[in-house]
Amino acid sequence: MQMSMNGLRQIKRALLATNGLGLAPVIARSNWRRQRLLILCYHGIAMGEEHGSHPEMFLPPAIFARRMEILAQSGCKVLDLGEALRLLQKGQLPPGSVAITFDDGWADFPLYAFPILQKHGFPATVYLTTYYCLLSRPLFRFALSYMMWKESKVIENRAFPWLPEQLDLRTEAERTSFLWKIDNYAKQQDLSGKQKDDLAAAFAATIGFDYSAFCRERIFQLMNPKEVTAMSRAGVDFQLHTHRHRTPLDRYRFISEVVQNRDLIAEMTGSGNRVHFCYPSGAVRDDFVFWLKEAGVQSATTCVHGLATRGEDPFRLPRLLDQYGLGDEEFEAWLTGLAALLPRRKTVALDVAPE
Numbered sequence: 001m002q003m004s005m006n007g008l009r010q011i012k013r014a015l016l017a018t019n020g021l022g023l024a025p026v027i028a029r030s031n032w033r034r035q036r037l038l039i040l041c042y043h044g045i046a047m048g049e050e051h052g053s054h055p056e057m058f059l060p061p062a063i064f065a066r067r068m069e070i071l072a073q074s075g076c077k078v079l080d081l082g083e084a085l086r087l088l089q090k091g092q093l094p095p096g097s098v099a100i101t102f103d104d105g106w107a108d109f110p111l112y113a114f115p116i117l118q119k120h121g122f123p124a125t126v127y128l129t130t131y132y133c134l135l136s137r138p139l140f141r142f143a144l145s146y147m148m149w150k151e152s153k154v155i156e157n158r159a160f161p162w163l164p165e166q167l168d169l170r171t172e173a174e175r176t177s178f179l180w181k182i183d184n185y186a187k188q189q190d191l192s193g194k195q196k197d198d199l200a201a202a203f204a205a206t207i208g209f210d211y212s213a214f215c216r217e218r219i220f221q222l223m224n225p226k227e228v229t230a231m232s233r234a235g236v237d238f239q240l241h242t243h244r245h246r247t248p249l250d251r252y253r254f255i256s257e258v259v260q261n262r263d264l265i266a267e268m269t270g271s272g273n274r275v276h277f278c279y280p281s282g283a284v285r286d287d288f289v290f291w292l293k294e295a296g297v298q299s300a301t302t303c304v305h306g307l308a309t310r311g312e313d314p315f316r317l318p319r320l321l322d323q324y325g326l327g328d329e330e331f332e333a334w335l336t337g338l339a340a341l342l343p344r345r346k347t348v349a350l351d352v353a354p355e
Contacts, residue, residue: 028336036307041319044106053149055324081125127241127278130264140196142220148175232269239276258295289315
């Protein structure tokens, strides 16, 4: 099996390097590609070294700028998400249709992503989670992970009796283990967002990390309400991502997450027309689809790689997660449609977002 996978990777690299032996332009112009929508998925654009601790979620600004330049030169038609989905269902997509989405609503969006999008005239949708938007502090788990990655050494611990006396932060496995121990402690104590932030600050002091400077830089923070308002007025489309970035298994709690999310976005943007949803952490279950329909949602995107088709379940729409490990050649191959025809590792979706 290992040899088989390695062989597939080599074949894929060779095809990408040769544009599918010249097939990429043919596929890009084909009726097959015209009937498919590529929904690009981004999270954050690094303001510092976020792509070092979270390469699957943060792109350096230069790479994002290059991706958008490639998209601008590709001949693809970048559409507003709502318009793209409407045309997809009617079978009237322009050739090479693409929609651009951003998950969560990171604070770097107005600083780094929006000016580049504006330069090319590209519309974009931000799936905004609202709890940390209001709290305006670093997201707890992201902050912990980043701090441990930055302070990759052995630390003596005298502050937290529920953690080992010696914290070895030199390996990813150890850092992940400590992350979940701290997170589980916060859950057991039922800490509020403010209390979790205080815990993160105390942990930072223990490992010798400057948490005050970190907070001033706004790394791993979301846009605040004023920024959301400003971006909405500038034409950015804000859609649903739950209030606390979680997917409760209880119907009432799940729908409440969506309704609260919608109400808060309406307050910040002045508009309540929010009918598109993104599953937090890509977590999808049949129950969620039923509950989203109850909540008046019309579409939902996943983290499963693929091109959306007219026959696609509008509540299980695939996207391409553009990330640090994705090369320009593969990105271009997704724009043409070639990459969707090449062998690739199956994307495994969660069924519940971690709370």
